[in-house]
Amino acid sequence: MATLRDIKRKIDAVKKTSQITKAMNMVAAAKLRGAQENMERFQVYAEKFREVIGRLAAGVEQDGTFELMTPREEVKKIELVLLTADRGLCGSFNNNLIITAERFIEQKRSEGVEVSLTAAGRKGRDYFKRRRYAVRQELTGLLNKPNYDDAFQLGRQLIELFLDGDADEVYVIYSHFRSMIRQEPTVLRLLPIVPEGQDELEGGREYIFEPSHQELLNDLLPNYVYNQMLDCFYLTAVSEHAARMTAMENATNNCKDLVRDLTLTYNKARQAAITKELMDIVGGAEALKK
Amino acid sequence: MADKLLLEIVTPVSKVLSEEVDMVVAPGEMGEFGVLHNHIPFLSKLKVGELRFKVGNSTRYVAIMGGYAEVLPDKVTILATAAEEATDIDVIRAQAAKERAERRLREAKDRVEFARAQAALQRAIARLRVAEKRG
Incomplete structure (x- = not known):
C-alpha cells in the first residue's frame, strides 16, 4: 500500500489538473459564445443567399451553361477538404472527423476514384501525413477566427481545380453543430453545386433580372461556394469549442471523483497508522507492567 | 400614407x-x-x-x-x-483608407494589384461620400 505522503502528493496533483481542466472549460465556453454569435449572424446572410440562389437556379437546364452546376459524366478524380481542429483535448471531436474522412476515402478508392486531400486543420493533417496519404495542401489556423477572406481563398482554389478538370467533384468534411452534446461529422458536396429549394418560384412570380439571369447566376455561384465554405468553418469552429467544453467538464468531474476516492484512501491509511501506533504504545505499556 | x-x-x-x-x-x-x-x-x-x-x-x-x-x-x-x-462611418478611417488606396494605385505593378487598389479606392470614396450626408 502506498504511503501517506504518496497519496497526499497524488491528491495535490489531481487537484492541480482539475484546476487546469476547469480553466480550459471556461475558456472554451467563452470562445464558444463568441463563435456562436458570429455564426448566427452569418447564417442570417447565408440563409438569404441560399434563398436567392435557389430561386435563380430554379428551372435552369442542365445543358452545361453553368459549369459549376453541371455534374461530370465520369468522376475520376475528387478533391476532399477535411476540416479538423488545430488542437486536441476536445474528446473524440477530431477523431470522428478523421474516421469519417478515412471511410470516405476508402470507399471512393474502392470505386476506382482518385482522391486528393486538402487538410485544413493540424490534427487531420498530422494524421494523414503519418499514414503517408497524399496531402495536396495543408492549411492551419482557419478556425481560430473564421473569416470571409480565408473562405474566399480556399473556395476560389477549389473552383479552379474543378474548372481545370483536376477534380471532377469537390467534397468537404466538416463538423455539423447540432447541439452542445451533438456534433456530427458531415460530408458535403461543394462542387458541382446543387442549390436547395428549387421550387420557390411557383405561383407565377416572374422576376426581372439585372443584369441578365445568366450573368447574375454566373456571378452568384462562386460566391455561393465561398459562403458554403465559410458556413463549414463556422459550424466546425463552434463544434470544436462545444466538444472541448464537454470534454473538459468531464475531465473536471473525473478529477473530483478521483480526489474523493483518494481522500478516502488517505483517511483510511491515516486511521490505520494511528491505530497501529496506539497498539504499539498499549503493547509496550502492557509489557512494562509485567 | x-x-x-x-x-x-x-x-x-x-x-x-x-x-x-x-x-x-x-x-x-x-x-x-x-x-x-x-x-x-x-x-x-x-x-x-x-x-x-x-x-x-x-x-x-x-x-x-x-x-x-x-x-x-x-x-x-x-x-x-x-x-x-x-452615422456609423468612421470618417478618419475612411480617409486613411482612401489615401492608402491612392498610394497603392500609384505603386501598383500589375493588373491584379491595380484592380484591387481601384476597388479599395472605390469603397473608400463611397464611404466618405455617404458619411458627408449624415444629418
Missing part, C-alpha cells in the same frame, strides 16, 4: 438594418433604381455605392460595398459584402 416596405440589409458579419421604410434607392449595377411598395419581383447586382431610404420625411444613407438586392412587393433584401450606415 402609402404602404410601407420592409428593408433588410444583411452582411456576412451582421444584420445592419431591418426597418419599415417608404422608399429605397439602391445602386444597381446597371444604374440606380428606386423601389416603392408593390414593386415587381426584381433581382439585381449592386455595385459599390450609396443606398438611401426614406422614412416619412427623413432620408438616411447607407454605404454599400457591393452585393445583391432582391425586391419583392413588400420587402427589399440587400445582401451586401459590407454595409455601414452614414
Whole structure:
C-alpha cells in the first residue's frame, strides 16, 4: 500500500489538473459564445443567399451553361477538404472527423476514384501525413477566427481545380453543430453545386433580372461556394469549442471523483497508522507492567 | 400614407438594418433604381455605392460595398459584402483608407494589384461620400 505522503502528493496533483481542466472549460465556453454569435449572424446572410440562389437556379437546364452546376459524366478524380481542429483535448471531436474522412476515402478508392486531400486543420493533417496519404495542401489556423477572406481563398482554389478538370467533384468534411452534446461529422458536396429549394418560384412570380439571369447566376455561384465554405468553418469552429467544453467538464468531474476516492484512501491509511501506533504504545505499556 | 416596405440589409458579419421604410434607392449595377411598395419581383447586382431610404420625411444613407438586392412587393433584401450606415462611418478611417488606396494605385505593378487598389479606392470614396450626408 502506498504511503501517506504518496497519496497526499497524488491528491495535490489531481487537484492541480482539475484546476487546469476547469480553466480550459471556461475558456472554451467563452470562445464558444463568441463563435456562436458570429455564426448566427452569418447564417442570417447565408440563409438569404441560399434563398436567392435557389430561386435563380430554379428551372435552369442542365445543358452545361453553368459549369459549376453541371455534374461530370465520369468522376475520376475528387478533391476532399477535411476540416479538423488545430488542437486536441476536445474528446473524440477530431477523431470522428478523421474516421469519417478515412471511410470516405476508402470507399471512393474502392470505386476506382482518385482522391486528393486538402487538410485544413493540424490534427487531420498530422494524421494523414503519418499514414503517408497524399496531402495536396495543408492549411492551419482557419478556425481560430473564421473569416470571409480565408473562405474566399480556399473556395476560389477549389473552383479552379474543378474548372481545370483536376477534380471532377469537390467534397468537404466538416463538423455539423447540432447541439452542445451533438456534433456530427458531415460530408458535403461543394462542387458541382446543387442549390436547395428549387421550387420557390411557383405561383407565377416572374422576376426581372439585372443584369441578365445568366450573368447574375454566373456571378452568384462562386460566391455561393465561398459562403458554403465559410458556413463549414463556422459550424466546425463552434463544434470544436462545444466538444472541448464537454470534454473538459468531464475531465473536471473525473478529477473530483478521483480526489474523493483518494481522500478516502488517505483517511483510511491515516486511521490505520494511528491505530497501529496506539497498539504499539498499549503493547509496550502492557509489557512494562509485567 | 402609402404602404410601407420592409428593408433588410444583411452582411456576412451582421444584420445592419431591418426597418419599415417608404422608399429605397439602391445602386444597381446597371444604374440606380428606386423601389416603392408593390414593386415587381426584381433581382439585381449592386455595385459599390450609396443606398438611401426614406422614412416619412427623413432620408438616411447607407454605404454599400457591393452585393445583391432582391425586391419583392413588400420587402427589399440587400445582401451586401459590407454595409455601414452614414452615422456609423468612421470618417478618419475612411480617409486613411482612401489615401492608402491612392498610394497603392500609384505603386501598383500589375493588373491584379491595380484592380484591387481601384476597388479599395472605390469603397473608400463611397464611404466618405455617404458619411458627408449624415444629418
